Amino acid sequence: MEFFTRVITAIASGSGFAALDWKTALMLIIACVLLYMGIGKGFEPLLLVPIAFGMLLANLPITGLFNEPVYDAATHSGTVGFMWVLYQGVQYAIYPSIIFMGIGAMTDFGPLLANPTSLLLGAAAQLGIFAAFLMALVLGFKPAEAAAIGVIGGADGPTAILTASKLAVELLPAIAIAAYSYMALIPMIQPPLMKLLTTKEARQVKMSQLRKVSQTEKIIFPIAVTIFVVLLIPDTAPLIGMLMLGNLFRECGVTERLSDTAQNALINIVTIPLGLSVGFKATASSFLTFQTLSIIALGLTAFLLSTAGGLILGDVMYILTKGKVNPLIGSAGVSAVPMAARVAQNVGQKENPSNFLLMHAMGPNVAGVIGSACAAGFMIKVFGG
Amino acid sequence: MPSTDPNKYILHPFEPLTIPEALLTAVCGLLVVFMMLAMLMVVIYIISWVVQQIDAKRKPAPAPAKKAAPAPKPAAAPAAPAVDESELVAVMMAAVAEESGMPMGSFQITNIAPAPAAPAAAPVAPAPAPAPTPAPAPVAAPAAAPAAGETAVKSPMPGNIFKVECSVGQSVNAGDVLVVLEAMKMEIEVSAPVAGTVKAVAASVGTAVNTDDLLVTIG
Numbered sequence: 001m002e003f004f005t006r007v008i009t010a011i012a013s014g015s016g017f018a019a020l021d022w023k024t025a026l027m028l029i030i031a032c033v034l035l036y037m038g039i040g041k042g043f044e045p046l047l048l049v050p051i052a053f054g055m056l057l058a059n060l061p062i063t064g065l066f067n068e069p070v071y072d073a074a075t076h077s078g079t080v081g082f083m084w085v086l087y088q089g090v091q092y093a094i095y096p097s098i099i100f101m102g103i104g105a106m107t108d109f110g111p112l113l114a115n116p117t118s119l120l121l122g123a124a125a126q127l128g129i130f131a132a133f134l135m136a137l138v139l140g141f142k143p144a145e146a147a148a149i150g151v152i153g154g155a156d157g158p159t160a161i162l163t164a165s166k167l168a169v170e171l172l173p174a175i176a177i178a179a180y181s182y183m184a185l186i187p188m189i190q191p192p193l194m195k196l197l198t199t200k201e202a203r204q205v206k207m208s209q210l211r212k213v214s215q216t217e218k219i220i221f222p223i224a225v226t227i228f229v230v231l232l233i234p235d236t237a238p239l240i241g242m243l244m245l246g247n248l249f250r251e252c253g254v255t256e257r258l259s260d261t262a263q264n265a266l267i268n269i270v271t272i273p274l275g276l277s278v279g280f281k282a283t284a285s286s287f288l289t290f291q292t293l294s295i296i297a298l299g300l301t302a303f304l305l306s307t308a309g310g311l312i313l314g315d316v317m318y319i320l321t322k323g324k325v326n327p328l329i330g331s332a333g334v335s336a337v338p339m340a341a342r343v344a345q346n347v348g349q350k351e352n353p354s355n356f357l358l359m360h361a362m363g364p365n366v367a368g369v370i371g372s373a374c375a376a377g378f379m380i381k382v383f384g385g
Numbered sequence: 386m387p388s389t390d391p392n393k394y395i396l397h398p399f400e401p402l403t404i405p406e407a408l409l410t411a412v413c414g415l416l417v418v419f420m421m422l423a424m425l426m427v428v429i430y431i432i433s434w435v436v437q438q439i440d441a442k443r444k445p446a447p448a449p450a451k452k453a454a455p456a457p458k459p460a461a462a463p464a465a466p467a468v469d470e471s472e473l474v475a476v477m478m479a480a481v482a483e484e485s486g487m488p489m490g491s492f493q494i495t496n497i498a499p500a501p502a503a504p505a506a507a508p509v510a511p512a513p514a515p516a517p518t519p520a521p522a523p524v525a526a527p528a529a530a531p532a533a534g535e536t537a538v539k540s541p542m543p544g545n546i547f548k549v550e551c552s553v554g555q556s557v558n559a560g561d562v563l564v565v566l567e568a569m570k571m572e573i574e575v576s577a578p579v580a581g582t583v584k585a586v587a588a589s590v591g592t593a594v595n596t597d598d599l600l601v602t603i604g
Contacts, residue, residue, distance in 0.1 A: 116429040119422040126418045130411035137407050144387045144398035167387050167398065209596055216436045221429070228428055232421060338569045345573065353560055353576045356541035358569060367422060374421045378414045384394025385387045 019061035023284035030287075031055035031279070044184040046268075047157075047275050051177065054279025057083065066280065083280050086273040090172070090281075093165050095274040096158035097238040102267030103158070103369070104222070104246025105259045107337060111362040113217055114210035118329070118360075120313060122367025125333025126375045127309025128153030132302030133379075139294050144168055147379035149295055152179045153302025154372025155186070155334040159239060161278065163376045166385030173282035174292040178299035183336045189300075190307050190331055190343050197311040198327045202318050204352040205326040207360045218251040229374070235385075236377035243369065306334045310364065332361035335368030535604040536579050540594040544568030549590055551601060555583045563601045564588050577603060 012018065031052050038048030057065060067081035089095040112118055133150030141149060148168040151160045152175060160179040164172040182189065194203075222244035230237045249259035314330025328348050332340040344361035379385075387398035396402060396410065547567035551557060557577045566573045581603040588600040 113429055113433065116426040116433075119426045119429075120419070123415075123419045123422040127415065130414045133414075134407055134411050137402060142399045143396060143402050143407075169386055213433075214436055214440060216440070217433055220432050220436065224428055224432055225425065228425065229421065232424075233417075338571075342569065342571050345571065349574070353574070354541075354578060356573065358571070358573065359542045362569070370425065371418055371422055374418045375414060378417050382395045382410060382414075383387050383398040384390070385398075 016061045016063075021284075023288055024059050024061060027059040027282070027284045027287065028056060031059065044180055046271060047180050050272050050275025051180075051279040051282075054083075054276035055173075055282045056279075057276075058280040058283050083276065087277045087280060089270075089273055090161065090165055090277040091169075093162045093238060095270050095277070096162040096165075097242040098270045099158045099267055099274065100239050101242040101246035101249075102263045102270075103337065104243040104248075105250045105263035107243075107247060107250075107366055107369070108362070109221055109247060109251075109366055110213045110218065111210055111359050112366050113213045113221060115360070115363045117317070118363030119367040119370070121310050121317070121330045121333040121364035122335070122369075122371040123333075124313035124330065125306045125310035125335075125364070125368050126154060126371045128302040128304065128306030128334075129372065129375045129379075131305045132298050135301060136294075136298050139298070141291075141294075142168075144383040144385070145171055147383050148175060149298050150302055151175075151372065151376050151379060152182070152295075152299035153306045153334075154368070154375060155179070155183055155303060155306065155336040155340070156369060156372045157183060159335075159372050159376045161274070162239060163379060163385070166380050167383055169281075170286055171291065171295060173278055173287060174295040175299075176278040177282070178296050181296075182299055182303045183339060186334075186336055186339045187343055187346075189303060190340070191347050193304060193307050194311060194328055194331050194343075194347050197308060198315060200351065202315065202323070202327050203348060204355065205318070205323055206352070206355050207324065207326055207329075207357065210359055215251065215253070219248070219253075222248040222251065225370070229370070233374060233377040233381065235380045236373050239373040239376070240370065243373070303334070307331050310334065310368075326355075326357060326360070329357055329361040329364050333364040333368045333371070335365065335372045337365050337369060338362065340368070341365040535584060535602050536581065537599050538563055538575060538578065538601040538603060540566065540596060540598045540600055541575065542566070542568055542573070543593070543595050544573065545593050546588045546590050546600075547572055549586060549588050551583050551586065553583055553586055557581065557583060557603065566594070575600060577601075579603060 034048055034052035034055065037043045038045040038052060057063065065081045065083040066087070067079065068084055069078055069080035071078035129150045131150075132153045133146050136146035136149045137143065145168040148160075148164040148166075148171060151163040154160065157176065157179050161172065161176050164175040168175075226241055226244040229240045246259070246262050249255045249262055310330035310333030311327055312330070313333075314325065314327030317325040317330075318327045326348060328344045331347075332344045334340050341358055341361035341364075345356065345358040348355045348357040387394065389398070396406065402410070544566040545568070546564060548565040549563075550565065551561070551563045557563065558580045559577055561577045562574045563577050563583075564575045566575060583601060584604040585602040586600075587598075587602070588594070594600070
């Protein structure tokens with residue numbers, strides 16, 4: 001009997017329950033709420049489920065999942081935490097680049113090639129990145145952290161993760177969760193702002209058909225962009241290089257199998273460790289801070305300002321072209337592909353049922369991807385990530 | 386983590402910035418992004434221009450596209466073919482007569498719609514003996530081109546036909562949904578521009594359409 005009590009006590013004191021404190025318990029509840037939002041509410045489930053589950057695992061105490069490798073030279077044996085291994089892909093920004101390759105393989109740059117001026121809309125929609133950077137500085141974040149927070153305004157998950165991993169690793173989970181939440185909330189966040197910043201007349205503008213883009217142009221485009229952009233800002237190479245490689249797979253016509261893998265199987269394979277790793281960084285000590293709340297607030301502001309930036313340039317183009325450009329496509333300059341373009345289509349069609357803006361909005365939308373990668377490259381360059 | 390090696394950064398990543406420094410960073414960043422994308426815009430224009438020059442040289446005279454435009458019609462059609470097409474029409478009439486065994490003169494080829502409005506060929510109208518057309522068979526738009534008073538509802542963008550929500554003979558009001566397209570994983574409703582009766586439905590579920598392909602004719 002005495003032996004039995006001893007065994008039970010030993011197991012109980014060595015179990016996770018003994019190591020649980022209220023903060024960790026709160027994190028477990030947050031993880032379960034996120035799981036509910038993903039599974040029950042269908043809120044970006046492909047990302048939220050791995051992130052929330054990573055969070056759950058991270059906050060269960062004494063699992064040793066994140067132990068650094070220990071190598072014993074005498075016996076040629078070693079141990080390493082499983083999650084530590086997966087996290088290296090985030091630490092060294094490997095996953096975001098592979099995801100960008102998949103996005104490149106999914107994206108048709110045709111609308112952008114047919115209407116290159118939409119690149120300017122994609123640039124204007126990066127306004128929020130720099131405005132939020134300033135606001136984060138005012139709130140007392142260090143410059144490098146402020147830069148990483150600002151990039152949320154580009155509405156581009158992989159870019160935000162890459163920048164955060166280089167400039168502010170402790171803030172990575174909050175930044176990633178904020179970036180992906182706002183991307184999912186685009187259909188709710190953008191339309192009120194779109195109505196506020198455009199006139200009814202301008203919203204009803206029908207745009208002329210886009211010209212047909214030849215395959216040769218589509219093949220030359222990714223090659224030329226890679227040479228050009230990477231020469232100008234070498235820090236964008238991991239993002240732009242992979243994005244354009246994916247797009248070349250798609251357009252060149254002889255690598256259909258690679259294109260298919262990049263945009264389906266590979267992107268799914270990478271999303272799992274990426275989500276788990278991001279969630280795994282959300283431990284009680286790093287996540288339950290005032291900073292997390294400010295990041296979520298700043299992210300929303302950055303996002304709204306980016307949308308506004310695109311819309312304002314859209315209005316300017318509407319005036320300059322004497323009503324040939326519908327300013328609604330400016331809001332698609334935030335780089336969430338293709339969500340932002342869909343919102344532009346929906347709002348435009350509500351105003352005028354025979355208005356079809358989807359393809360016109362895809363131009364600024366893919367330009368936004370390039371734009372936020374450039375903005376991120378700029379931030380990394382300036383703060384030496 | 387950002388490195389604190391002074392050669393790696395332009396501004397120190399952890400020391401507070403002064404207000405002018407911060408403002409300049411933001412303005413400079415936005416300018417850099419604008420310049421990059423503006424330069425990229427120029428690059429794209431140059432690429433397009435070069436590609437078009439090369440394409441133009443490679444095939445100086447594209448194959449006569451008119452071949453598909455005029456459609457064989459039974460004698461009922463009164464309109465005369467346009468002058469510059471008369472030679473082509475004569476050749477086609479001979480070909481139709483030869484293939485179908487119909488005597489010359491029992492039918493007339495005419496361009497029933499204004500050429501730019503209906504680039505796709507209309508099918509052979511049911512004649513005593515269904516004559517095969519000498520022109521390449523129409524693929525995407527088998528319905529007849531709209532005559533006066535009819536409205537062609539065309540596809541506004543490339544996509545797949547997801548649903549067809551009207552049938553021949555049905556009367557529709559302006560704004561009623563005719564066809565639902567699927568593009569970019571989103572459903573896009575194509576609605577009737579005018580009230581009328583559905584004369585023909587060219588769209589069939591599951592097929593891919595391109596911009597300006599005929600979907601429905603309303604009369």
